[in-house]
Amino acid sequence: MSRSLTARQQNVYDFIVKTMNDLGYPPTRAEISRALGFKSPNAAEEHLRALERKGAIKVIRGTSRGIRLPIQEPEAANEEGLEEPAQGLPIIGEVAAGSPILAAEHIDRYCPLPPEYFTPRADYLLRVRGLSMKDAGILEGDLLAVHRTERIRDGQIVVARLEDEVTVKRFHRQGHVVTLEAENPDFAPIEVDLRHDPLEIEGIGVGVIRGGSGQAL
Incomplete structure (x- = not known):
């Protein structure tokens, strides 16, 4: 200090x-x-x-x-004789309700990629579940690179926490209403009234890893 x-x-x-x-x-x-x-x-x-x-x-x-x-x-x-922490970006799997996304129990393993591999730099990799973002090239089992920030622009792909659920969607805001849109016509958009409904943005998507290679969003 x-x-x-x-x-x-x-x-x-x-x-x-x-x-x-x-x-x-x-x-x-x-x-x-x-x-x-x-x-x-x-x-x-x-x-x-x-x-x-x-x-x-x-x-x-x-x-x-x-x-x-x-x-x-x-x-x-x-200094305390503990094992040195793993290097690289943490890969986040299932996220328990009410707990921080980077809690140790959510980390499946680490990917040996530097944060600077992505722009802006990534803070973690989120394992994608489902096909709601397939038309944006984000598929089941992909790793979405996420940059943690509170500065969200309209149209960006975000990782959003809605009460007990963490979801990947495209962000749009008009006044006090946020619309989280899927990139798949089979999924309806999610509307959140910020006056009444809790919403926390865990970060923005900055890249996708599929089959061991990084691809820009």
Whole structure:
């Protein structure tokens, strides 16, 4: 850490570490607020930004559990005699409801491709299920390279979380209504009213791997 923490920041940091040790994934802003008695998740967000400025954590924008601890770098793991983490892009299989997409239990294996192989760089590979995007060249069993970002443009292919389901669709927004369109006439579009319905974007598609070769979307 570049600078020492205040007492309250230390409490937030300790809770993050405990949650990750106990559950395997970081807490949400709401969970931090409830645990530490903050009036709103905004207060937790302010502390997270302060912790990030001081080098205590890294925050991944646009995801509710996007908190990373720098102490989990390979050097720290090796000092404790732990196995060095696998290199490459994590391949995400089945995603359990309510848990972060990069939780350890979702990672089938690692693909030995650097993130910079794709533009913009990929953060993970998602195993595609079904044929709803077949007309965009994304087929059952393909690996969709995903870049995590909160900046979504109309018409982009996104990985979206709708309550208990993670789906790949083309993103369109008009006012408070988001339409997630399939690239297959057999599948009806999904409409989400942001005033009432939960929607989380896990990232945008930046490439497809099929048969061991990368193809740009």
